[in-house]
Ligand SMILES: Nc1ncnc2c1ncn2[C@@H]1O[C@H](COP(=O)(O)OP(=O)(O)OP(=O)(O)O)[C@@H](O)[C@H]1O
């Protein structure tokens with residue numbers, strides 16, 4: 155394993171180089187795409203104030219640089235990005251970078267806990283199904299996972315709210331914590347967890363279904379391999395054969411898929427954050443679209459693409475660590 | 484036969500059942516301490532199932548349908564799964580045919596050898612690793628210190644089979660079952676691996692059940708041979724006797740069909756003889772399974788299962804006709 159560290163360092167450096175043009179293309183494409191939407195920030199601000207003269211509109215536009223020719227706007231924007239300046243939000247009256255940094259932790263926590271939940275439950279359920287493959291416990295679970303697989307996340311979210319928050323009153327309907335209460339220590343953590351359960355679960359259920367199905371198929375395949383027979387011939391218990399040999403191999407495709415999903419999870423988070431009023435990047439993006447606040451939106455998109463690229467790289471590295479056959483080329 | 488020679492494995496009337504038929508029926512043989520017993524027979528004759536039954540690792544569709552296998556005073560066929568786990572890898576080691584797929588691709592060879600030492604001998608991680616290096620050295624893998632940290636895909640087929648052997652003999656088993664250990668290897672490597680098994684069995688005074696369909700291998704390495712046909716034992720003898728005076732028509736056919744001969748006889752210049760028909764014809768409920776393909780077959784052959792006769796000391800054959808004719 156130690157022998158692979160230089161390879162991994164090289165992989166990271168090379169990927170960083172490859173990421174630069176990718177991100178640039180994403181930025182430019184998004185920049186033009188957003189201009190296709192009717193209206194701009196000045197329109198929205200004017201509409202909300204209910205009264206605006208042409209001069210005021212002109213003033214707003216020139217303050218945000220919206221009156222310049224589009225290519226010049228792009229040039230200005232890219233120039234700022236090069237200086238790590240994401241611009242200024244017309245809507246929130248705050249530097250974009252501050253807005254984003256404020257929201258990043260919320261989204262990351264939501265994404266990662268959803269990922270953790272879906273992996274843990276999905277793998278456990280899939281392994282259980284594989285153990286009973288073809289018999290009734292497997293079939294019953296297959297029906298349930300099929301359901302999670304086909305229901306849209308927002309609908310699951312709403313139903314969970316109706317049941318656990320409105321009916322049973324076990325959990326809050328939304329938000330990320332009680333208002334006006336200082337949260338600290340263990341009890342604070344528990345309260346935060348309570349707010350996270352429903353959004354994370356709604357986001358996770360689809361992926362639970364995906365990982366359960368994949369794990370089931372993958373475990374069934376791995377169980378039939380010759381090395382499993384070898385492991386049993388060594389006198390290992392069924393449990394050790396399962397954890398040390400079958401799962402070690404069966405989970406390789408699951409980690410690959412989970413890596414690919416992290417990007418998609420970011421998209422799912424937008425919907426879930428809106429349903430649960432969860433203060434994250436997704437909601438920020440949604441608000442920015444409604445306000446035609448393009449610099450915020452571009453900032454969110456830029457950051458998302460960086461996150462996705464970084465996560466994919468991380469997945470490659472993890473894969474290299476758990477599967478020695480993967481060549482780091 | 485000297486009664487002093489102790490049988491370490493005594494298989495009696497072992498039958499293995501699948502859904503619709505019995506691929507192994509009433510098989511009896513024994514293995515003496517330190518001896519190499521070859522189990523030969525064409526594909527589908529039930530050699531692998533027999534080996535797996537002894538390890539109690541039969542595929543789910545198969546089960547032991549009768550008989551016993553007494554190994555060091557215990558019947559393997561009726562041990563509990565927990566007791567059986569203590570036997571596997573510790574008292575009986577097993578090597579499989581496919582070295583390319585029989586090792587776990589994501590674990591280092593050291594880790595895989597260590598595992599067996601840790602469960603059976605209770606060694607800690609470090610000691611088990613040190614012992615794994617010694618074992619790699621024992622099976623003559625060069626640079627064991629380095630190799631112990633490598634993964635199976637970094638080793639050649641022959642090396643992997645050596646690793647399998649190291650794993651199988653790690654706890655000095657009394658019995659090693661080798662199911663076609665060299666079939667997947669090229670010829671020069673085959674000889675090296677077999678020689679290694681032979682040396683180890685001498686050094687560790689370990690008995691070996693060597694499953695093969697290569698009669699050259701039998702002549703060179705086996706002390707005794709059991710010839711199987713469609714799940715039955717048709718003949719048993721030491722290799723010299725078997726090659727010079729084969730009795731059963733099937734064995735004769737096999738020898739005629741083999742290009743390489745031991746015991747100084749060479750059939751090399753002769754055309755290969757094919758035994759007409761196929762093992763698929765052996766579907767009848769009673770009678771000699773080989774009868775449909777046999778030149779000497781008489782109506783009585785199909786009437787009842789042939790008895791195992793012993794026309795000469797240590798030479799058994801399941802064919803009354805050849806014995807009657809005085810062969
Ligand atoms: N998992 C299984 N399911 C169904 N039938 C099986 C299974 N394993 C073996 N058999 C059948 O049992 C019979 C004996 O098989 P076995 O593998 O023991 O033969 P073998 O003598 O080892 O042959 P080979 O030389 O090809 O390895 C064959 O007819 C085979 O089709």
Ligand SMILES: [Mg+2]
Nearest residue numbers: 530531532662
């Ligand atoms: Mg076989």
